[in-house]
Amino acid sequence: MTGTGTLLRFMLRRDRMRILWWTLGIAALYAGAAGEYLSLDDPAARSARAVLVSSPAMISMSGPGYGLDDYTPGAAVANELILWVVLAAAVMSILQVVRHTRAEEENGSAELVRAGTVGRHAASVAALLLVVVMNAAVALASGAVLAAQGLDAGQAFAMTSAIALGALVFGAVALVAAQAHEHGRGAVGLSLAVLGAAFLLRALGDVQERHGSALSWLSPIAWVQQTRVFVDLRWWPLGLCAAAGVLLLAVAARLAARRDVGAGLLAVRPGRRDARATLTGPLPLAWLQQRASLGWTTLGLGAMWLASGTIIRQVPTMLDAIQGNPLYDALLGTGEDMVRTFLGIFGLYIAVGAAAFGVAATLRARSEEEAGRTEVALAAPVSRYRWLAAPLTLALVGAVVVQLTGALALWAGAASTGYDALDVGEYLRLGAAYLPALGVLVGFTAALHAWLPRGTGLAWALLGYVFVVGMFADLFGLPGWARRISPFWWVGNPALGDVEAARLGGLAGVAAVLFLLAFAGFRRRDVPRV
């Protein structure tokens, strides 16, 4: 592990802006949400909020529901925010770990470093220490924000430290993925899939049973929530985080010791001597390049939505205990309406997953250009239009496939448990309503690639913003104009039949304009522009 300190200092220096932005960003998440919770100062408001968050739809996007009897601002913060902050910090940890391990190996700079007086595990250990530092910074800053809002400082710091520990588990997952997968992008994908599974297990487990079922306990996110911070703090669930972290690190070390620098764990099989007859142009090539990621995304997300569908049947019955409570009826409606609210949330999740595939598939055009392959192809008699159309076709068709199979999987999950109050058409309509908005996101990404190739990260920022508006617009009290920036806002709430054809048409028009811009811009700009 010689050289770990030097590497760590170098990473801290390289990433100082990233550290700052992640810390400020997560602290701002707390600051933005705090107002809503601090307004819970009278008993009526508290019990109203407690009822609201005991609906299955809300449980799937909050926590196991500790402290609902006396839903203080602290209990509300713990119940509703931990999930999202763990997600954000986990994404941060995953990206940072892969950035400093597998991505470095992939672009060859690790070879230079490893040739120096640097131990085999130094880069991994330094990357891990880096995310420890980052998570600690996030924990301190966000704990301070909560304490400054008037919440109990001890509980606040206990909560943010627990979140940091939970996020570090995913950092360790990323370290294992970085050993197993030969490409940085693949390692990130694998880690995010684990994070998605943790999100889903927690949601399904908590919806099944108040305060979590056995299923919940499979998820590191639940371990953080089960500390019951701000209600009845217990530390032992965090032992699970520590144990899982140590176990994952041991696995990563074993894997690292068994492989060469730059290699994955799986041996590379020899390929074909000649290309298959169908490989005739950019579109078949894009298909070859992306079919695996499309297949796995469809399958992985489909499995998630299928599992989610199986709980729909329980939605109308699970709150029998408080059926008839007038406050509850006023807030949530009854029976089928509750199912529809739940479906609305899942419609949004499905669409965000499909949009993420669309954005990633479009950005393949960018990585092809950065790697110098676009040049090689454009030096052949291939027009700019034909070249750009290939990844865009894959992105659009892929997003539609992921979206509609997601909707079908949700239906299949519900149908498999015998729930048939809504027919398959309802689910498909729910999925299809988002298609024009998905087109806008893909078109926006393509236009960025054409006009502002260095700013393609903005596509992910927009997707993140779309998600924030969909989930937290009310919580943050976002003004109307800020909501209208999100293409998904214009979709309305398709599960409740609240969709205007004119708006969908408008979205389709915006998407078309963005695609025209993308093609016009890519035709006239320099390649490569990096």
Add this chain to the structure above:
Amino acid sequence: MTAPAIEIHDLRKSFGSVQALTGLDLTVQPGEVRGFLGPNGAGKSTTIRVLLGLLRADSGTARLFGGDAWRDAVPLHRRLAYVPGDVSLWPSLSGGECIDYLVRLSGRKDHARLAARKAELLERFELDPRKKARTYSKGNRQKVALVAAFLTEPDLYVLDEPTSGLDPLMEAVFTQYVREVKDAGRSVLLSSHILSEVEKVCDTVTIIRNGAAVESGTLDELRHLTRTSVSAVLDGDPAVLGALPGVHDLVVTPSDGGTRVTFDVDDARLGAVLPAVGTLGVQRLTATPPSLEELFLRHYGDALDPSEPHAAGAR
């Protein structure tokens, strides 16, 4: 008369505040093999990317076979093949797949001839086509691009430092294929900083520096602008040589039974200097024609050694 394969006139291109090309002229006639020499950062790759319609020139003209390199890029590319200096391939495809893909993009259809020639090229370049592109070394990736280029047999080859990753044996194979191409009357633009390679295969040379051509002509013409290295053992006192115009870098060392001198002489003055040498009792004499190496060093000498003013004068 047919249009030149490449015709560049007063080409300018800047990236932000960096001026990559500052009024470049370059012509390649049909059947000509032109060397394109210059140090790193001189603008060789930028020129080639403009020719390929990848970059849009700020001003000036870049024409291929009489067509506009930017506007008519797609039809023009049917007549050329490009090998970049650092070849990027699709990592999940095998080398053989990459070759087939590039050939198919070029639009060649005569499958029987292609298959036979592909087998020959693979064998000559000793390339295993079944390995995935991501496992290839730089040299092997370059071989893939070279095989694809020689397979398509276009009218014009645009080669950007094509041998920078090849070993000497493979370089020899490459040289041989370029000669074949030349014999078939096709044109080549060969960018390089490996002078011996350019000397071996090129008829004409353009030297580029800071985005503009500083020398252009046949190898023989360029040699006229340069100096011949003379080494001799003389009986007499060589001091008079130092005073003659056109003699440079005179070094005198005592030698068995005489005096060894080495000096460079401007080729234009050679006729005046040799008689003077003759009067000094020549025991032995060798005269070496200038290599491109020296040509090159004269043009870039001031970059290597700022105290030497002669290179600036040569422009």
